[in-house]
Amino acid sequence: MRLEEILQKYNEGSLSLNDFKKLISFSYVENIEKNIAKLDINREIRRGIPEIIYAEKKEYSDIVTIVTKVLHRNDIVVISRISKDYAKKIQVYCKKNKYYFEIGKNSSTILLSKNKSIKVNENSKIGIISAGTSDIGIAEEARLVSKAMGCHAIISYDVGVAGIHRIFSSLKEMINQNVHAIIVVAGMEGALPSIVSSCVDVPVIGVPTSIGYGFGSDGVAALSSMLQSCSLGLTVVNIDNGIGAGAYASLISNRMCSR
Numbered sequence: 001m002r003l004e005e006i007l008q009k010y011n012e013g014s015l016s017l018n019d020f021k022k023l024i025s026f027s028y029v030e031n032i033e034k035n036i037a038k039l040d041i042n043r044e045i046r047r048g049i050p051e052i053i054y055a056e057k058k059e060y061s062d063i064v065t066i067v068t069k070v071l072h073r074n075d076i077v078v079i080s081r082i083s084k085d086y087a088k089k090i091q092v093y094c095k096k097n098k099y100y101f102e103i104g105k106n107s108s109t110i111l112l113s114k115n116k117s118i119k120v121n122e123n124s125k126i127g128i129i130s131a132g133t134s135d136i137g138i139a140e141e142a143r144l145v146s147k148a149m150g151c152h153a154i155i156s157y158d159v160g161v162a163g164i165h166r167i168f169s170s171l172k173e174m175i176n177q178n179v180h181a182i183i184v185v186a187g188m189e190g191a192l193p194s195i196v197s198s199c200v201d202v203p204v205i206g207v208p209t210s211i212g213y214g215f216g217s218d219g220v221a222a223l224s225s226m227l228q229s230c231s232l233g234l235t236v237v238n239i240d241n242g243i244g245a246g247a248y249a250s251l252i253s254n255r256m257c258s259r
Contacts, residue, residue, distance in 0.1 A: 048254060049247050050074065050148045055108075056081035060089055071099070071114050076148050079110045080141060080243050102147075104140030109243070111144040124151045124257045126249040127174035129167070129196065131160030131186035134211045139185040141242030142207070142249070149250040154179060161191045171199055180253035183245045187211025190222025197234035203252060205245045206236040 009015040051070045055063050063079065063086065070077040082090065087103060090110055094101040100113040111118075126146055130139040136157050143153045154177055156170035174182060182200060184193040185207040193206030206229075208222035216224065219239035226236040237244045 048149060048251060050076045050078060052078045052080060052145070052243060054081055055079050055083075055086065060086050063090070064093060067093075067112065071112065075115055076111070076113045076118065078145060078148050078243075079112065080108065082108050082110060084108075102144065104137065104144050106137040107140040107144070108137070109141045109144050111148055118147055119150060120147060120152050121150050121254070121257060122152055124250070124253045125177055125179045126151055126153055126253050127170075127177075127179040127182035128153050128155045128246075129159060129170060129182065129184045129192070130157040131184070131188070131192045132162075132211065133158045135185045135187055135209045138207055138209050138240055138242040139183070142183050142185070142246030145243055145246030146250045146253075149247065149254060151250040151253050159192075160186065161189075161195065164195070167192070167196065168199075171196065175200060175202075180256045181205060181249040183207060183242075183249050185209060185242065185245075186226075187219060187222050189216075190225040193226050193234055193236070194229040194231045197229065197231040200233075202233075203249075204234045205249055206234055207242055207245045208236070208239050210240050 006015070006020065010020045051074060053063060053066055053070075063082070067077055067079065079090065087108070087110060091101060094112060100116055100118065102111045103109070128139050128142050130136050139155070139157060143155060146153045154174050159166040159170055179202060181203045182196060183205045184196045186192040187209035188211060190206070190208050193204055197204040206226040208219045208226055210219040212219065212221060215221070223236070223239055226234070237248070
Protein backbone atom coordinates (compact mmCIF):
# COMPACT_ATOMS: atom_id res chain seq x y z
CA MET A 1 0.00 0.00 0.00
CA ARG A 2 1.34 3.45 -0.94
CA LEU A 3 2.06 5.95 1.81
CA GLU A 4 -0.67 8.28 0.52
CA GLU A 5 -3.23 5.45 0.76
CA ILE A 6 -2.13 4.61 4.30
CA LEU A 7 -2.47 8.24 5.40
CA GLN A 8 -5.87 8.55 3.71
CA LYS A 9 -7.23 5.41 5.39
CA TYR A 10 -5.98 6.55 8.78
CA ASN A 11 -7.48 10.00 8.24
CA GLU A 12 -10.84 8.41 7.31
CA GLY A 13 -10.75 6.28 10.46
CA SER A 14 -10.72 2.95 8.62
CA LEU A 15 -7.23 2.18 9.94
CA SER A 16 -6.37 1.81 13.62
CA LEU A 17 -3.35 3.53 15.13
CA ASN A 18 -1.55 0.19 15.66
CA ASP A 19 -2.17 -0.90 12.05
CA PHE A 20 -1.09 2.54 10.88
CA LYS A 21 2.23 2.20 12.73
CA LYS A 22 2.81 -1.29 11.32
CA LEU A 23 2.11 -0.27 7.75
CA ILE A 24 4.30 2.82 8.05
CA SER A 25 7.19 0.76 9.41
CA PHE A 26 6.92 -1.66 6.46
CA SER A 27 6.33 0.95 3.76
CA TYR A 28 9.84 2.32 3.29
CA VAL A 29 11.60 -0.64 1.71
CA GLU A 30 10.19 -3.52 -0.28
CA ASN A 31 12.19 -6.61 -1.20
CA ILE A 32 12.00 -7.97 -4.71
CA GLU A 33 11.63 -11.74 -5.02
CA LYS A 34 14.87 -13.67 -4.36
CA ASN A 35 16.27 -10.45 -2.87
CA ILE A 36 17.46 -9.12 -6.23
CA ALA A 37 16.63 -5.57 -5.12
CA LYS A 38 15.28 -3.51 -2.23
CA LEU A 39 13.02 -0.73 -3.48
CA ASP A 40 12.83 2.64 -1.79
CA ILE A 41 9.17 2.89 -2.74
CA ASN A 42 8.47 6.20 -1.00
CA ARG A 43 11.45 8.06 -2.40
CA GLU A 44 9.24 10.15 -4.67
CA ILE A 45 7.17 11.39 -1.73
CA ARG A 46 10.19 11.94 0.49
CA ARG A 47 12.58 13.41 -2.08
CA GLY A 48 10.55 14.33 -5.14
CA ILE A 49 12.65 11.95 -7.26
CA PRO A 50 11.12 8.84 -8.87
CA GLU A 51 12.64 5.36 -8.75
CA ILE A 52 15.53 5.09 -11.21
CA ILE A 53 16.75 1.62 -12.18
CA TYR A 54 20.42 1.36 -13.12
CA ALA A 55 20.18 -1.39 -15.73
CA GLU A 56 23.84 -1.93 -16.56
CA LYS A 57 24.97 -5.48 -15.65
CA LYS A 58 21.41 -6.47 -14.71
CA GLU A 59 19.67 -9.41 -16.36
CA TYR A 60 16.60 -8.55 -18.45
CA SER A 61 14.35 -10.73 -16.27
CA ASP A 62 15.51 -8.83 -13.17
CA ILE A 63 14.87 -5.47 -14.84
CA VAL A 64 11.31 -6.47 -15.76
CA THR A 65 10.67 -7.84 -12.27
CA ILE A 66 11.83 -4.58 -10.68
CA VAL A 67 9.86 -2.42 -13.14
CA THR A 68 6.70 -4.45 -12.52
CA LYS A 69 7.05 -4.09 -8.76
CA VAL A 70 7.77 -0.35 -8.96
CA LEU A 71 4.78 0.35 -11.21
CA HIS A 72 2.58 -1.67 -8.89
CA ARG A 73 3.38 0.92 -6.22
CA ASN A 74 4.15 4.09 -8.16
CA ASP A 75 3.16 5.70 -11.45
CA ILE A 76 6.60 6.38 -12.96
CA VAL A 77 9.95 4.65 -13.26
CA VAL A 78 13.11 5.53 -15.17
CA ILE A 79 15.53 2.93 -16.52
CA SER A 80 19.08 4.10 -17.22
CA ARG A 81 22.04 2.47 -18.95
CA ILE A 82 19.99 -0.22 -20.66
CA SER A 83 21.41 -2.10 -23.64
CA LYS A 84 19.86 -1.72 -27.09
CA ASP A 85 18.64 -5.33 -27.11
CA TYR A 86 16.99 -4.97 -23.71
CA ALA A 87 15.53 -1.59 -24.70
CA LYS A 88 13.71 -3.23 -27.61
CA LYS A 89 12.34 -5.90 -25.30
CA ILE A 90 11.20 -3.25 -22.81
CA GLN A 91 9.27 -1.51 -25.59
CA VAL A 92 7.42 -4.75 -26.31
CA TYR A 93 6.78 -5.19 -22.58
CA CYS A 94 5.34 -1.65 -22.36
CA LYS A 95 3.08 -2.09 -25.37
CA LYS A 96 1.81 -5.38 -23.99
CA ASN A 97 0.94 -3.76 -20.66
CA LYS A 98 -0.28 -0.50 -22.28
CA TYR A 99 2.32 1.60 -20.47
CA TYR A 100 3.46 4.98 -21.73
CA PHE A 101 7.16 4.95 -22.59
CA GLU A 102 9.70 7.32 -24.05
CA ILE A 103 13.26 6.61 -25.12
CA GLY A 104 15.79 9.41 -25.25
CA LYS A 105 17.42 10.27 -28.57
CA ASN A 106 20.81 8.54 -28.86
CA SER A 107 20.28 7.52 -25.26
CA SER A 108 20.16 4.36 -23.18
CA THR A 109 17.50 5.79 -20.87
CA ILE A 110 13.78 4.95 -20.91
CA LEU A 111 10.92 6.68 -19.09
CA LEU A 112 7.90 4.49 -18.23
CA SER A 113 4.53 5.39 -16.79
CA LYS A 114 1.29 3.60 -16.00
CA ASN A 115 -0.58 6.64 -17.27
CA LYS A 116 -1.08 7.57 -20.91
CA SER A 117 0.77 10.81 -20.38
CA ILE A 118 2.92 12.48 -17.74
CA LYS A 119 1.74 15.70 -16.13
CA VAL A 120 4.27 18.50 -16.43
CA ASN A 121 4.11 21.80 -14.57
CA GLU A 122 4.61 24.38 -17.31
CA ASN A 123 5.85 26.86 -14.69
CA SER A 124 8.62 24.53 -13.58
CA LYS A 125 11.24 25.06 -16.30
CA ILE A 126 14.86 24.16 -16.86
CA GLY A 127 17.16 24.58 -19.82
CA ILE A 128 19.24 21.73 -21.25
CA ILE A 129 22.12 22.44 -23.62
CA SER A 130 24.51 20.04 -25.32
CA ALA A 131 27.81 21.23 -26.78
CA GLY A 132 27.88 18.66 -29.58
CA THR A 133 25.66 16.11 -31.25
CA SER A 134 27.73 13.38 -29.58
CA ASP A 135 26.64 14.73 -26.18
CA ILE A 136 22.91 14.49 -26.91
CA GLY A 137 22.46 11.04 -25.33
CA ILE A 138 23.53 12.33 -21.91
CA ALA A 139 21.44 15.49 -22.33
CA GLU A 140 18.43 13.29 -23.07
CA GLU A 141 19.00 11.40 -19.79
CA ALA A 142 18.61 14.72 -18.01
CA ARG A 143 15.50 15.61 -20.03
CA LEU A 144 13.72 12.33 -19.26
CA VAL A 145 14.47 12.59 -15.54
CA SER A 146 13.19 16.17 -15.50
CA LYS A 147 10.01 15.05 -17.26
CA ALA A 148 9.56 12.24 -14.74
CA MET A 149 9.78 14.91 -12.02
CA GLY A 150 7.07 17.02 -13.70
CA CYS A 151 9.47 19.65 -14.99
CA HIS A 152 9.37 21.24 -18.46
CA ALA A 153 12.71 21.24 -20.31
CA ILE A 154 13.68 23.73 -22.99
CA ILE A 155 16.42 22.11 -25.06
CA SER A 156 19.11 23.33 -27.42
CA TYR A 157 21.60 20.84 -28.86
CA ASP A 158 24.87 21.17 -30.78
CA VAL A 159 25.73 24.74 -29.75
CA GLY A 160 29.31 24.25 -28.55
CA VAL A 161 32.34 26.53 -28.46
CA ALA A 162 33.44 25.59 -31.99
CA GLY A 163 30.73 28.03 -33.13
CA ILE A 164 30.12 30.03 -29.96
CA HIS A 165 27.69 32.44 -31.67
CA ARG A 166 25.12 29.59 -31.75
CA ILE A 167 24.63 29.63 -27.98
CA PHE A 168 23.36 33.17 -27.49
CA SER A 169 19.92 32.84 -29.09
CA SER A 170 19.34 29.68 -27.05
CA LEU A 171 20.30 31.42 -23.80
CA LYS A 172 18.06 34.36 -24.68
CA GLU A 173 15.08 32.05 -25.13
CA MET A 174 15.76 30.20 -21.89
CA ILE A 175 16.07 33.40 -19.86
CA ASN A 176 12.91 34.81 -21.50
CA GLN A 177 11.13 31.57 -20.54
CA ASN A 178 12.25 32.07 -16.91
CA VAL A 179 14.11 28.79 -16.49
CA HIS A 180 15.23 28.13 -12.92
CA ALA A 181 18.41 26.25 -13.83
CA ILE A 182 20.41 25.31 -16.93
CA ILE A 183 22.15 21.99 -17.55
CA VAL A 184 25.13 22.17 -19.90
CA VAL A 185 26.47 18.89 -21.29
CA ALA A 186 29.90 18.97 -22.89
CA GLY A 187 32.77 16.65 -23.74
CA MET A 188 36.22 17.36 -25.27
CA GLU A 189 37.63 20.37 -23.32
CA GLY A 190 34.35 21.02 -21.47
CA ALA A 191 34.46 24.81 -21.83
CA LEU A 192 30.79 25.51 -22.55
CA PRO A 193 29.41 25.38 -18.96
CA SER A 194 31.82 28.14 -17.87
CA ILE A 195 30.72 30.34 -20.73
CA VAL A 196 27.01 29.78 -20.03
CA SER A 197 27.52 30.39 -16.31
CA SER A 198 29.21 33.72 -17.07
CA CYS A 199 26.19 34.86 -19.10
CA VAL A 200 23.16 34.01 -16.92
CA ASP A 201 21.88 34.65 -13.39
CA VAL A 202 20.50 31.15 -12.72
CA PRO A 203 22.31 28.05 -11.40
CA VAL A 204 24.22 26.12 -14.06
CA ILE A 205 24.95 22.40 -13.81
CA GLY A 206 27.89 21.19 -15.86
CA VAL A 207 27.89 17.60 -17.11
CA PRO A 208 31.22 16.40 -18.51
CA THR A 209 30.84 13.57 -21.02
CA SER A 210 33.24 10.82 -22.03
CA ILE A 211 33.36 12.20 -25.58
CA GLY A 212 36.96 12.98 -26.49
CA TYR A 213 40.26 11.35 -27.31
CA GLY A 214 43.99 11.54 -26.65
CA PHE A 215 45.25 13.38 -23.58
CA GLY A 216 42.41 13.76 -21.07
CA SER A 217 40.12 11.36 -22.92
CA ASP A 218 37.04 9.60 -21.45
CA GLY A 219 35.80 12.88 -20.00
CA VAL A 220 38.78 13.55 -17.72
CA ALA A 221 39.73 16.82 -19.46
CA ALA A 222 36.11 18.03 -19.51
CA LEU A 223 35.65 17.23 -15.81
CA SER A 224 38.92 18.92 -14.85
CA SER A 225 38.05 22.01 -16.87
CA MET A 226 34.61 22.36 -15.29
CA LEU A 227 35.95 21.83 -11.77
CA GLN A 228 38.62 24.49 -12.36
CA SER A 229 36.14 27.04 -13.69
CA CYS A 230 36.43 30.58 -12.32
CA SER A 231 32.81 31.33 -13.28
CA LEU A 232 30.69 31.45 -10.12
CA GLY A 233 27.28 29.78 -10.04
CA LEU A 234 28.47 26.61 -11.77
CA THR A 235 28.24 23.20 -10.11
CA VAL A 236 29.49 19.98 -11.69
CA VAL A 237 28.32 16.37 -11.60
CA ASN A 238 30.26 13.24 -12.50
CA ILE A 239 31.24 12.21 -16.02
CA ASP A 240 28.18 11.18 -18.09
CA ASN A 241 25.85 11.76 -15.12
CA GLY A 242 22.88 13.24 -16.98
CA ILE A 243 20.58 11.49 -14.50
CA GLY A 244 22.05 13.34 -11.54
CA ALA A 245 22.01 16.67 -13.35
CA GLY A 246 18.37 16.27 -14.38
CA ALA A 247 17.33 15.45 -10.83
CA TYR A 248 19.30 18.34 -9.33
CA ALA A 249 18.00 20.95 -11.77
CA SER A 250 14.41 19.73 -11.38
CA LEU A 251 14.59 19.87 -7.59
CA ILE A 252 15.66 23.52 -7.88
CA SER A 253 12.87 24.35 -10.32
CA ASN A 254 10.13 22.47 -8.48
CA ARG A 255 11.14 24.12 -5.19
CA MET A 256 10.99 27.57 -6.81
CA CYS A 257 7.50 26.82 -8.13
CA SER A 258 6.26 25.69 -4.73
CA ARG A 259 6.95 29.06 -3.12
